[in-house]
Amino acid sequence: MIIKDCNIIFTDKIEKGSILIEDGKIKEINPRIEESSHIIDGSSLYLSPGFIDVHIHGAGGHDTMDGTFESLNEIAKVISTHGTTSFLPTTMTCSIEDIKKSVEAIAYAKKNGTEGANVIGAHLEGPFISPEMIGAQNPNYIQKPSVNTFKEIVNDNIDAITSVTLAPELDGAKELISYLKENNITPSMGHTKAKYTEAIEGIKCGVCHATHLFNAMTPFHHREPGVVGAIFDTDITTETISDGIHINYASLRTAYKVKGTDKVLLVTDAMMACCMPDGNYSLGGQDVIVENGAARLKNGALAGSVLTLDAAVKNVYNNTNYPLNEVINMASLNGAKLCRVDHRKGMIKEGYDADLVLFDKNINVKYTIVNGKVVYSA
Structure with missing residues (x-):
């Protein structure tokens, strides 16, 4: 397959060109074009590395906590229509049995x-979180951070775990953070009531990421900088839900x-109502009402989002002055780095996986290609 005459979004620039895809990989950039090849005309379109969502609970009426391959497959199909080519299905603070079941489905x-x-x-995401920063998580299923409890949850599927969100100030958290680091799993702080000093201690132990910046964490104050201050004061990565609801654009x-x-990843934190009409849904077994693009529990707490990554890219591009290639890095390369797959995903480079998105100047997705196959065309 050849994608011809498109605006190729590299990590540091955008250039007109063509690419050849063979055996699921980017074989060559600016190849000689054989007319016998299957050709996609990319003129007037932008070619981007596929988007990588490291924090997403569901979409299309399905939830990771359904604990089935069928639900994950449906989520995978729905989000690919919005340019996402890789993702981390994200669990909730639920019963250990339910999380185990979801982990098994994810591993499969x-x-x-x-x-x-x-x-x-x-x-x-959980269950090792602070009851004081619960957000839309279920307080009935919070667990004390423990290596043994983590092992019970993941069983033989530790290789399928990429990241764990926890509260670093809780008893037992430091031991769990160290264990996760030893096993190449990203410890992320989130749903945390930590003070600045406690957050810094967690970072020294191995926390290298922070979940949904500003949300469910201690805010920045000039005399107590909190978790937000610790994120700003160190070089750990973080993520933003850039829907204009979770965070004001000035922030x-x-x-x-x-x-x-x-150092920032664009994520959706989307739940099952993503790509669905407004109405009543659930998240981690709790009732959620979706109205005017916002998902909330009955008590008014935000409950994930209905954001898609193409919309997140558009929102950031339209509300900042960053060039498009930098915004795309936030939706692709930075996520690939967190998932430790940046040697083969997250950029347009010869030999890399052909996970690609073609969109127009308004960032409307026209084609999504996963492993060299077109999985969506508008």
Whole structure:
């Protein structure tokens, strides 16, 4: 397959060109074009590396906590229509049995593939979180951080776990953080009531990422900088839900200025109502009402989002002054680095996986290609 005459978005520039895809890989950039090849005309379109979502609970009426391959496959198909080519299905603070079941389904999907976006691994959001920063998680299923409890949850599927969100100030957290680091799993701080000093201690132990910046964490104050201050004061990565609901755009611009676009990932934190009409849904067994693009529990707490990554890219591009290639890095390369797959995903480079998105100047997705196969065309 050849994608011809498109605007290729590299990590540091955008250039007109063509690419040849063979055997699921980017074989050559600017190849000689054989008319016998299957050709996609990319003139007037932008070619981007596929988007990578490291924090997503569901979409299309399906939830990671359904604990089935069928649900993960449907989520993978739905989000691929919005340019996502790889993702970490994200679990909730639920019963250990339910999380185990979801982890088993994720491990299966990672090994066997889907009909849409690649499942790279699992993101466990909880159950090792603070009851004081619960957000939309279920307080009945919080667990004390413990290596043994983590082992019970993942069983033989530790290789399928990519990241774990936990509260670093809790008893037992430091031991678990160290264990995760030893096993090449990203410890991320989130749903945390930590003070600045406690967050810094967690970072010294191995925390290298922070879950949904500003949300469910202690805010920045000039006399107690909190978790937000610790994120700003160190070089750990973080992620933003850039829907204009979870974070005001002025706060987003400030965060990007402090952290730099190479340290921030765009994520959706989407739940099953993503790509569905407004109405009543659930998240981690709790009732959620979706109205006017916002998902909330009955008590008013935000409950994930209905954001898609193409919309996140569009929102950031339209509300900041960053060039498109930098915004795309936040949606692709930075996620690939967190998932430790940046040697084969997250950029347009010869030999890399052909996970690609073609979109127009308004960032409307026209084609999504996963492992060299067109999985969506508008």
